[in-house]
Amino acid sequence: MAEKHPKPNFPLLEVEHFSFGFEEQALLKDLSFTLQKEAFTLVGGASGSGKSTLALCLNGLYPEAVEGWKQGSIRFRGKEAEEFEKGSLSQKIGVVFQDPESQFCMMKVEDELAFVLENQKVPSSAMEKKIDSVLEEIGMTAHKHDVIHELSGGQKQKIALASILLMQPELLVLDEPTANLDPVSSVEFIELVNSVQRERQCRVLIIEHQPDDWFPLLERVLLLGRNGSILADGSPYDIYRSKQMLFEEGIHIPLFMQPPETLVEKQNPDCREEILKVKGLAFFRGEKTILSDVDFQLNKGEFVAFAGENGAGKSTLLQLLARLIQPQKGHIVFDGKPLNDWGEGALRQKSGYVFQNPEHQFITDSVDEELSFGMLMNEKTDVKTRVELLLKKFHLKEHQHANPFSLSGGQKRRLSVAAMLDDTPDILFFDEPTFGQDAGTTEELMKMVTALQREGTTIIFVTHDMELVDRYCGRVLVLSGSRLAFNGEPEKLWGRQELLKQARLRLPFRKREEKAYGIVD
Ligand SMILES: Nc1ncnc2c1ncn2[C@@H]1O[C@H](COP(=O)(O)OP(=O)(O)OP(=O)(O)O)[C@@H](O)[C@H]1O
Numbered sequence: 001m002a003e004k005h006p007k008p009n010f011p012l013l014e015v016e017h018f019s020f021g022f023e024e025q026a027l028l029k030d031l032s033f034t035l036q037k038e039a040f041t042l043v044g045g046a047s048g049s050g051k052s053t054l055a056l057c058l059n060g061l062y063p064e065a066v067e068g069w070k071q072g073s074i075r076f077r078g079k080e081a082e083e084f085e086k087g088s089l090s091q092k093i094g095v096v097f098q099d100p101e102s103q104f105c106m107m108k109v110e111d112e113l114a115f116v117l118e119n120q121k122v123p124s125s126a127m128e129k130k131i132d133s134v135l136e137e138i139g140m141t142a143h144k145h146d147v148i149h150e151l152s153g154g155q156k157q158k159i160a161l162a163s164i165l166l167m168q169p170e171l172l173v174l175d176e177p178t179a180n181l182d183p184v185s186s187v188e189f190i191e192l193v194n195s196v197q198r199e200r201q202c203r204v205l206i207i208e209h210q211p212d213d214w215f216p217l218l219e220r221v222l223l224l225g226r227n228g229s230i231l232a233d234g235s236p237y238d239i240y241r242s243k244q245m246l247f248e249e250g251i252h253i254p255l256f257m258q259p260p261e262t263l264v265e266k267q268n269p270d271c272r273e274e275i276l277k278v279k280g281l282a283f284f285r286g287e288k289t290i291l292s293d294v295d296f297q298l299n300k301g302e303f304v305a306f307a308g309e310n311g312a313g314k315s316t317l318l319q320l321l322a323r324l325i326q327p328q329k330g331h332i333v334f335d336g337k338p339l340n341d342w343g344e345g346a347l348r349q350k351s352g353y354v355f356q357n358p359e360h361q362f363i364t365d366s367v368d369e370e371l372s373f374g375m376l377m378n379e380k381t382d383v384k385t386r387v388e389l390l391l392k393k394f395h396l397k398e399h400q401h402a403n404p405f406s407l408s409g410g411q412k413r414r415l416s417v418a419a420m421l422d423d424t425p426d427i428l429f430f431d432e433p434t435f436g437q438d439a440g441t442t443e444e445l446m447k448m449v450t451a452l453q454r455e456g457t458t459i460i461f462v463t464h465d466m467e468l469v470d471r472y473c474g475r476v477l478v479l480s481g482s483r484l485a486f487n488g489e490p491e492k493l494w495g496r497q498e499l500l501k502q503a504r505l506r507l508p509f510r511k512r513e514e515k516a517y518g519i520v521d
């Protein structure tokens with residue numbers, strides 16, 4: 001196919017001795033690389049290494065939009081970033097940010113896309129055609145008139161992509177685009193990006209912790225080190241072969257390049273003592289049934305996952321169990337007593353909740369205060385030592401005085417989890433605790449969670465990560481069509497092909513491999 005973007009003699013992007021920081025602190029250090037041929041490049045690196053910051057510098061938002069400084073240069077097609085008219089570089093280098101919702105300005109899909117075109121001064125007479133064409137390209141024609149906040153996570157991600165595609169970017173930067181998607185939506189989104197790239201002949205930079213599903217598309221991997229400088233830059237196979245270096249930096253290695261995993265021995269506790277009992281639970285939002293007829297019980301010390309497609313009601317169920325919201329029908333019994341009979345103080349002491357959006361949890365102005373807040377409330381001793389330990393375990397020590405809102409996505413998530421892990425509560429509710437985390441932190445987090453489980457804490461994870469379900473969970477509950485569609489061991493779920501399809505779940509890597517080799521039917 002003919003190249004859509006003419007190729008002058010200049011490389012697409014040249015980053016030369018580029019550094020960026022705030023006050024004395026350099027976040028990106030002396031980066032030099034050129035992008036030209038490769039269709040897909042993955043930018044990886046430990047959480048906090050500066051990947052999102054790099055994306056913001058590339059499209060010209062930083063240092064303009066913040067009080068930051070920069071050294072060195074970024075050139076696009078031979079022209080210095082600062083020589084571009086305000087806002088025009090972000091059309092050539094289009095970034096889809098980590099949280100697509102932060103990108104939307106309008107209520108409805110077509111208005112959002114029209115807004116983007118308006119900013120580009122496209123005449124109204126030409127808008128409809130462009131909107132229809134981009135919606136067709138991403139397979140969202142049927143959703144033209146939909147309200148954005150009523151779309152599923154995967155659909156929102158597609159609309160965020162569409163709004164960037166309308167600017168005809170030559171370089172498309174996607175910052176953890178599949179982190180919030182259910183397993184099938186995630187694969188579909190990757191296929192979509194692949195077809196967009198082939199059709200438009202643009203170049204794509206993917207910022208991602210988990211390289212697995214992107215791997216077949218990747219031509220190059222560029223890793224940032226914890227100190228914000230380039231750690232490695234080369235072909236995917238060469239980079240991911242350096243296992244020791246990746247391990248030390250806490251970077252995920254593709255599953256197929258890891259030694260055959262021995263499954264973590266799941267701790268299926270003998271304990272038959274019930275901690276939660278749910279009967280006839282139903283929850284509605286207006287006319288919409290979110291959950292109905294949900295019955296199950298959990299025992300002390302179990303490690304349970306809630307799985308299901310985007311919008312299936314997993315977070316809703318978790319919030320109901322933690323009494324953050326009230327059901328319209330049904331009963332919940334917690335530790336032998338109706339949930340509503342518990343006093344607020346006693347309930348909060350017995351349980352911990354990690355929100356899907358970590359920012360919903362922050363109540364203080366600094367990382368160390370955030371960690372000590374609960375301890376002081378519960379009149380704990382040794383607060384300083386306990387805080388130090390958590391800072392160290394969660395790699396937050398050098399940010400202890402930072403405002404929680406200024407942290408990177410992964411750091412925010414680590415802080416929200418760490419704030420719940422000091423104690424040994426009876427039950428811990430986690431809404432997607434591992435998304436956007438590097439390998440090192442995921443490992444550390446799972447060690448701490450399983451240690452708590454050994455001490456008798458019941459753990460509930462809402463997760464899209466089937467590897468995690470496979471390795472750690474004794475039980476998985478699948479929500480589909482507003483009902484509880486499965487309640488049992490993960491191994492049994494992996495045998496239920498139809499249900500997996502219906503709930504938009506995937507087999508974990510281990511089972512996909514077995515299937516590929518004909519070991520299972
Ligand atoms: N505050 C709200 N107002 C209106 N609708 C909501 C609200 N919160 C959730 N919903 C809707 O309720 C349904 C269930 O949402 P919920 O967040 O529980 O799903 P989920 O399974 O956790 O999804 P995801 O995997 O995308 O996080 C979805 O259709 C969602 O759009």
Ligand SMILES: Nc1ncnc2c1ncn2[C@@H]1O[C@H](COP(=O)(O)OP(=O)(O)OP(=O)(O)O)[C@@H](O)[C@H]1O
Nearest residue numbers: 027047048049050051052053406407408409410411
């Ligand atoms: N506005 C800000 N003020 C001060 N420090 C900041 C600000 N924004 C980001 N940082 C710091 O810059 C560093 C890099 O953050 P960035 O979000 O680029 O990391 P990342 O590699 O994308 O991380 P993650 O994988 O966790 O998303 C972090 O240590 C973060 O705390």
